[in-house]
Amino acid sequence: MTITQEQATWFAETFQRVSDNIGQAVLGKPEVIRLVLTALLAEGHVLLEDAPGTGKTQLAKALAATVQGTSSRIQFTPDLLPSDVTGVTIYDQAQHRFEFHRGPIFASIVLADEINRASPKTQSALLEVMEEGRVTVDGVSHEVGTPFMVIATQNPIEQAGTYKLPEAQLDRFLIKTSIGYPDARIAEQILLGTGAKNRSAGLEPVITATAVAEIAELLEKVHLDPAVARYTAHLAEETRADPHTTLGVSVRGMIAMIRAAKVWAASEGRTFVLPDDVKTLAEPVWAHRLVMDPEAEFSGVTAKSVIARALGDIAAPLSRAA
Numbered sequence: 001m002t003i004t005q006e007q008a009t010w011f012a013e014t015f016q017r018v019s020d021n022i023g024q025a026v027l028g029k030p031e032v033i034r035l036v037l038t039a040l041l042a043e044g045h046v047l048l049e050d051a052p053g054t055g056k057t058q059l060a061k062a063l064a065a066t067v068q069g070t071s072s073r074i075q076f077t078p079d080l081l082p083s084d085v086t087g088v089t090i091y092d093q094a095q096h097r098f099e100f101h102r103g104p105i106f107a108s109i110v111l112a113d114e115i116n117r118a119s120p121k122t123q124s125a126l127l128e129v130m131e132e133g134r135v136t137v138d139g140v141s142h143e144v145g146t147p148f149m150v151i152a153t154q155n156p157i158e159q160a161g162t163y164k165l166p167e168a169q170l171d172r173f174l175i176k177t178s179i180g181y182p183d184a185r186i187a188e189q190i191l192l193g194t195g196a197k198n199r200s201a202g203l204e205p206v207i208t209a210t211a212v213a214e215i216a217e218l219l220e221k222v223h224l225d226p227a228v229a230r231y232t233a234h235l236a237e238e239t240r241a242d243p244h245t246t247l248g249v250s251v252r253g254m255i256a257m258i259r260a261a262k263v264w265a266a267s268e269g270r271t272f273v274l275p276d277d278v279k280t281l282a283e284p285v286w287a288h289r290l291v292m293d294p295e296a297e298f299s300g301v302t303a304k305s306v307i308a309r310a311l312g313d314i315a316a317p318l319s320r321a322a
Contacts, residue, residue: 003221003271011215012269014207015041018066021206025062025199026055026179028186034267035177035284036063036151042259043216044174045130045150047115047165047288052155054179060111060151061200069108069147069209076118082125086135087142100137105129106144108209112152116162123169126150130172146213167247167291174256175281176288222262223272227317232257232278238310239290244301247291257285275316282307 003011015037022033036059039046048056064071074085087103104110105126115123129135130150134143152173154165170176182190193199232254240248249257261277283304290303 001221002223003218003266005269005271007218008222008266008271009269011218011266014215015267018206021066021203022059022062025065025203026059027189028182029055029059029179032059032177032179035175038260038263038267038281039175040067040147040149040212041216041219041263042174042256043147043149044256044259045152045172047170047173047176048151048153048178049156049176050153050178050180051157054181056153056179057111057113058198058200059179060109060153061198062203063151064109064111065200065203066206067108067147067209067212068205068207069212070106071109071111072104072107073111073113074104075113076115076122078117078119080118080122082122083137085122085125086129086137089138089140098138100140100142102142103135105135106142108145108147108149108212110148110150112150114154115152116154116165118163120163120166123163123165127169127172130169147209147216167289170288171250171252173288174260175284177284219262219266222266222270224258224262225272225317225320227320228261228273228275228278229258231275231314231317232261234314235278235282235310236286238314239286239306242306242309244293244296244306245290245303246293247289249286249289253286253289257281260285279311279316282311 019030019033019037023030026033036046040063048059050056083103085103085105087101087106089098089100092099112126129144133146133148134141236249236254239245242248257278258273260281261273264277264281265273286307287303290306292301292303
């Protein structure tokens with residue numbers, strides 16, 4: 001059953017209200033905010049890669065303040081242990097039994113600050129929870145609940161004391177994006193408002209965590225025509241066949257695209273996905289999943305150019321599937 005036009009219109013209005021609320025803290029970046037909200041409602045995770053001081057943490061805090069749920073912040077450092085993230089089982093002498101003490105990963109919105117500073121062992125603690133929404137400690141699984149979203153940040157210009165994220169973990173982020181520096185007009189507004197050190201602290205919740213989970217279920221009913229599904233599959237196959245890549249878009253990446261495209265379509269008040277939705281989201285959803293051939297990278301070929309070439313070579317459908 002497809003969502004009704006009334007439901008799509010209501011969602012578009014709600015989406016805009018949430019976006020405007022976050023925009024009070026993150027000035028002049030509506031497209032980035034829209035991408036992060038798309039990931040949240042598609043039940044995915046976001047990787048923010050940008051230079052220091054561009055507002056990555058502010059964006060994550062603003063989202064957590066807008067969604068009336070729980071939030072936590074994990075500062076990733078080289079000495080951080082997996083148990084510092086997931087939690088630990090401790091023996092209670094008074095009760096004569098083991099008790100599980102939850103870690104900071106048990107929250108609706110989790111900010112993983114400078115994720116690439118932690119060791120690969122600690123980074124791997126996120127693999128299960130980001131994919132399945134649960135952590136397993138001492139053979140016992142614990143659900144983190146819904147909604148659940150990890151917003152991870154990393155600094156691309158500083159490599160000392162950092163560990164490159166493995167491809168398996170990058171593939172678990174639905175979207176990778178960057179905020180970038182503000183233009184002169186927005187920079188002036190930021191400077192005039194320096195009295196408010198933390199703009200996100202004054203934000204009022206706009207939507208509850210329960211409502212986010214219910215909306216995510218509703219958005220699964222956005223119509224996907226077989227022609228658009230075929231177009232998405234052909235694009236992914238083109239990235240795998242490209243001679244400049246050693247690893248193209250995975251099946252998880254294709255599924256992530258469809259989930260994100262349904263949210264994007266509904267945010268514009270539509271009940272169906274267009275090929276243009278896939279084109280718009282191709283770079284933020286797919287670029288970080290590609291593994292480039294070393295020689296191609298040396299010659300200047302990037303993941304973005306591979307995706308651009310695929311979009312140019314594969315014709316978008318002009319009509320519904322017969």
